[in-house]
Amino acid sequence: MGTKAFWLATTAAVLIVFAASRLVTNDYVFFAGYVVLQYVVLATAWNILGGYAGYINFGTSGFVGIGAYSTVVLHKLVGPPIPVLILVGGIVSGAIGLGMGYLTLRLRGVYFGIATLAMAIVVQTLVTNWDFVGGSRGVYIIRPAHVPFIGGYIQYLFLVMLVLAAVAVAAARTIERSVFGFGLAAIRDDEQAAEVSGVPTLRLKLIAISVSCGLMGMAGAPLPYYVTYLDPASAFNLGYTANTIAMPLIGGTASWVGPVIGAIGLATIQQVSTVTISSALNLLIVGVLLLICVVVAPNGIVGLVRGKRRRAGRGG
Amino acid sequence: MADDLLSVDKLGKRFGGFVALDGIDLTVRAGERLGLIGPNGSGKSTLVNCLSGTLRNDSGTVRFDGNLLNGLAAHRRTRLGLARSFQLPKPFRSLTVVENLRVPLYYSVNARPGAPHLAEAAVGERCRELLRLVGLEAKADRQPQDLTQIEMRKLELARALAAEPKLLIADEAMAGLSNSEVDNILALLMRLGDRGIAVILIEHIMRAVISFSQRLVVLVAGRKIADGDPHAVVRDPEVVRAYLGE
Numbered sequence: 001m002g003t004k005a006f007w008l009a010t011t012a013a014v015l016i017v018f019a020a021s022r023l024v025t026n027d028y029v030f031f032a033g034y035v036v037l038q039y040v041v042l043a044t045a046w047n048i049l050g051g052y053a054g055y056i057n058f059g060t061s062g063f064v065g066i067g068a069y070s071t072v073v074l075h076k077l078v079g080p081p082i083p084v085l086i087l088v089g090g091i092v093s094g095a096i097g098l099g100m101g102y103l104t105l106r107l108r109g110v111y112f113g114i115a116t117l118a119m120a121i122v123v124q125t126l127v128t129n130w131d132f133v134g135g136s137r138g139v140y141i142i143r144p145a146h147v148p149f150i151g152g153y154i155q156y157l158f159l160v161m162l163v164l165a166a167v168a169v170a171a172a173r174t175i176e177r178s179v180f181g182f183g184l185a186a187i188r189d190d191e192q193a194a195e196v197s198g199v200p201t202l203r204l205k206l207i208a209i210s211v212s213c214g215l216m217g218m219a220g221a222p223l224p225y226y227v228t229y230l231d232p233a234s235a236f237n238l239g240y241t242a243n244t245i246a247m248p249l250i251g252g253t254a255s256w257v258g259p260v261i262g263a264i265g266l267a268t269i270q271q272v273s274t275v276t277i278s279s280a281l282n283l284l285i286v287g288v289l290l291l292i293c294v295v296v297a298p299n300g301i302v303g304l305v306r307g308k309r310r311r312a313g314r315g316g
Numbered sequence: 317m318a319d320d321l322l323s324v325d326k327l328g329k330r331f332g333g334f335v336a337l338d339g340i341d342l343t344v345r346a347g348e349r350l351g352l353i354g355p356n357g358s359g360k361s362t363l364v365n366c367l368s369g370t371l372r373n374d375s376g377t378v379r380f381d382g383n384l385l386n387g388l389a390a391h392r393r394t395r396l397g398l399a400r401s402f403q404l405p406k407p408f409r410s411l412t413v414v415e416n417l418r419v420p421l422y423y424s425v426n427a428r429p430g431a432p433h434l435a436e437a438a439v440g441e442r443c444r445e446l447l448r449l450v451g452l453e454a455k456a457d458r459q460p461q462d463l464t465q466i467e468m469r470k471l472e473l474a475r476a477l478a479a480e481p482k483l484l485i486a487d488e489a490m491a492g493l494s495n496s497e498v499d500n501i502l503a504l505l506m507r508l509g510d511r512g513i514a515v516i517l518i519e520h521i522m523r524a525v526i527s528f529s530q531r532l533v534v535l536v537a538g539r540k541i542a543d544g545d546p547h548a549v550v551r552d553p554e555v556v557r558a559y560l561g562e
Contacts, residue, residue, distance in 0.1 A: 179422045186408050186419045193406035195390040196368055196399065198424025198479055202389075254410070 006173060014166050021158065028275075030158040034226060036267040037161040038219050042240065043247035043259035044168040045215035048175060049208045050245070051253030054188030055105070058113045060244040062120025063213045065127065065236035066093045067220025072133045072230060075141060082160055086221040093217020094210045096123075101209035105202065108191075117241075124236035138231030141224045157226055161219075168215050172256040175211070184208055216244075239283065243267070246286045250293045252300025261301055320379075321346045321483055321514055322367070322398075327376035329362055336362040338538040339376070344483060344516060349509050351529030351546060352518045355559050359538040360518050361403065364487050368400045369393045381482060394424050399481035403488040405468040407460035413471055414456040417443045417478045424479035442478070450474045450504060466497045473504065483514040490521055498524050522560075526550065534559060 021030070042060060049055050067089035074085055104115040128136045147156040175181045183204045186194035195201050224230045243266065251262025266289065270282045297304040324342040328335075337359045344350050354360050365371040367378060369390030378385040380398050388396075399420075408416050421439050425431065434442065447453045450470040455463060463471060469489050476484055486505060490498045502524050505515055519525045525532065525546070532546040536558040542549045549555055 182411075182415070182419060182422060185410055186423075189408035189410050190406040192370060192390075193402065193408065193475075194419065196370070196394050197420040197475060198391045198394040198427055199419065200389070200391050200423070 003177075007170075010166050010170060014162055017162055018159065021155065027152065027154055030152075030154045031226075032271040034154070034158050034161050035271060036264060037158070037165045039243060039247060039263040039267040040165040040260055041161070041168045041219040042216055042244045043251070043263040044165075044172045044256065045212045045219065046244045047248040047253055047256070047259040048172055048215070049205075049212040051248050051258070052176065052181060052184040052188065053205055053208050055205065055209070056109075056113045056245070057116045057209075057212065058241055058245070059100070059116035059120040059213075060216055061236045061238050061240040062116070062123045063093045063097065063216035064220035064223065064240045065120070065232070066096055066123060067217030068223040068230060068235040069127055069133055070217070071221045071224050072139055072141070075224065076132070082157070082222055082225065086160070086164065086218045089221030090214040090218035093220070094214025097213025097216075098206055098210045100213075101206050105205045105209065120236060120238075120241070124232050127236070128232045134231070136232060138229055139224070140229050143225045143228060153225070157222055160222060164218060168219075169256055169260060171211065171215070172259070175208075176256055180204065180207070242283060242286060243270075246290050248300070250289055250297075250300055252297075252302030252304075254299065255302055258300050258302040265301075319345060321348075321381055323379045324367070325377045325379070327363070327366060327373050327378065329359075329366055329371065329373050336538050337366065337373070340535075340538075340540055342533065342540065342543075344514050346482065346514055347509060347512045348514045349505075349528055349530045350514070350516045351525040351532045352516055352535065353520070353522075353525055353532065353559065354535035357537075358535040360535055361487065362538075363535065364400060364485050364516075364518065367393075367485060368398065391423070394420070394479050394481075395428050397480065397482035398485070399424075399476040399479045399483070400485040401469075401472040401476045401487060401489055403491065405460075405472040407463075407468065407471055407475075409460050412457050412459060413452060413463070414443050414447065416460065416471060416475050417446055420475055420479040446474045446478055449477070449507070466493055466500065469493070469501060470504070473501070477508070477513075481513060483516065484508060485516045485518070487518050488520070489517075490519060490524055502528055522550070 046057060046060060049057055070089045070092045071085045074080060074088055100116065100119050104112055107115060127133060133139055143153050145153060147153055150156045150159060183194070183199045186197065186199050187201050187204060191201055223235065227234065247262035247266050248259040250266060251260065252258030266286065269285055273281050273285060293300065320343045322344040324340055327337055327340040329337040340363060352360055362371065366373040369385070369388060372387070380393070380396060383396055385393055408419060418439060421434060421442055426433050444453070447456055450473060452467060452470055452474065455467060460468065460471065473486065473489060490501050493501065498521060505517065505528060508515055517525060517528055529546045531544060532549040533540060534542040534549060534555050541558060542552050542555050550560065
């Protein structure tokens with residue numbers, strides 16, 4: 001897809017989803033749609049570090065929680081509009097990601113993963129013991145019932161997440177095709193060879209983790225307004241981590257399309273099964289799909305399609 | 317000497333109690349072809365790693381082209397013009413052959429302060445040139461996994477050359493290759509000398525080392541035991557005893 005075509009398609013997708021949402025009167029659709037879009041942002045953000053640079057981040061829940069709780073703090077102090085909260089959540093989360101990266105990006109493989117998981121648990125413990133944001137009791141957020149021009153608040157939140165998803169996907173695609181993305185691919189394939197080819201590996205990894213974690217924080221920032229009651233256990237839910245890793249792996253990590261396909265597919269199945277079968281089934285579905293994926297499509301759905309195409313192209 | 321491209325002074329490296337390199341002195345002039353031999357475990361690879369910045373030396377100094385390299389990250393040394401290839405080829409497996417060459421062009425050539433920035437078209441032209449030099453034009457758009465062993469070595473060399481080095485360290489670029497393949501790589505390395513690129517060749521294949529080198533250095537147990545004319549060095553009794561066998 002050319003760059004012009006990508007922007008046209010993205011804008012069209014946003015407008016079509018927005019127009020279609022005008023026709024929907026059932027609020028539940030927006031609640032479910034918000035979650036799906038939130039996962040598009042999270043999976044896309046995760047893939048910038050995990051897919052492009054090959055560093056598996058187990059700290060998604062930590063960064064969602066940081067974004068959410070930076071909103072809680074700002075809400076209590078000033079109460080700015082959602083776009084400002086998203087921006088601040090992204091900056092705080094990105095900065096903490098940068099700090100974590102500086103400490104942990106010299107580690108490789110499982111050691112990096114363990115360090116990120118530990119970070120998420122440390123932040124959760126800190127927030128649980130911070131009385132100003134409600135501690136373990138949690139905190140209530142009173143949100144306005146309506147937003148001018150848009151209607152109900154959930155419609156507004158859905159729209160905000162829709163735009164954020166478009167921004168995240170555009171950012172991932174831009175990185176993928178840039179010189180920066182080339183450097184990340186070199187790091188993923190062989191870090192030592194990348195370094196002696198002139199790639200400043202540490203600096204590139206730090207930029208990638210900042211962008212990745214920043215976007216995760218942005219996805220988490222509207223969460224308190226979405227749930228209206230937030231406690232550390234739900235903000236730092238490890239389900240975010242599991243889902244966010246599973247989605248790019250199922251969709252395919254090599255390009256920006258993979259996480260989008262994985263997030264929309266998996267999150268939709270989860271939302272539908274929550275209301276039709278049982279909410280406890282969610283992670284079981286993720287596990288089963290991940291297993292199937294490992295066996296049938298080790299490079300994700302995108303890898304499967306590309307492999308078929310390549311074989312067809314070679315005529316065999 | 318002022319006109320030395322690389323000058324290593326009393327370089328030392330230890331791993332715990334094991335002394336891997338013990339006071340190594342070494343110089344390489346611009347455009348010189350230097351052979352480096354030694355038995356397995358004599359410190360050749362450690363020396364390469366200390367020169368290229370993959371490892372930090374514990375003592376001594378490394379100067380390259382007027383710069384003190386101590387403590388400098390590997391990517392900065394490459395940008396200064398000190399490139400290396402790996403003993404076991406380390407291609408970027410998710411990139412095509414031609415894309416492999418783009419990495420050093422983007423990150424080394426285009427990141428050099430003061431040097432003219434190559435536009436996209438010039439980068440493409442440079443890639444084709446390098447592929448022609450090593451004879452991989454036909455494989456430009458293939459993945460590294462499709463390459464044969466010798467093609468993989470050639471890719472490894474081409475990627476090191478893409479960084480426009482003044483000195484190339486070729487770490488066992490010919491190990492495991494057939495006779496004619498060795499000649500093939502040797503001819504390629506000779507052509508680099510003609511272009512004014514200094515080469516340090518680390519190799520066990522004596523025939524290749526002798527015909528290639530203008531000067532031969534022998535390492536044994538972390539020490540330099542000989543340095544001079546290749547034919548004289550291989551007749552040195554100490555070298556014969558330690559490396560070649562009587």
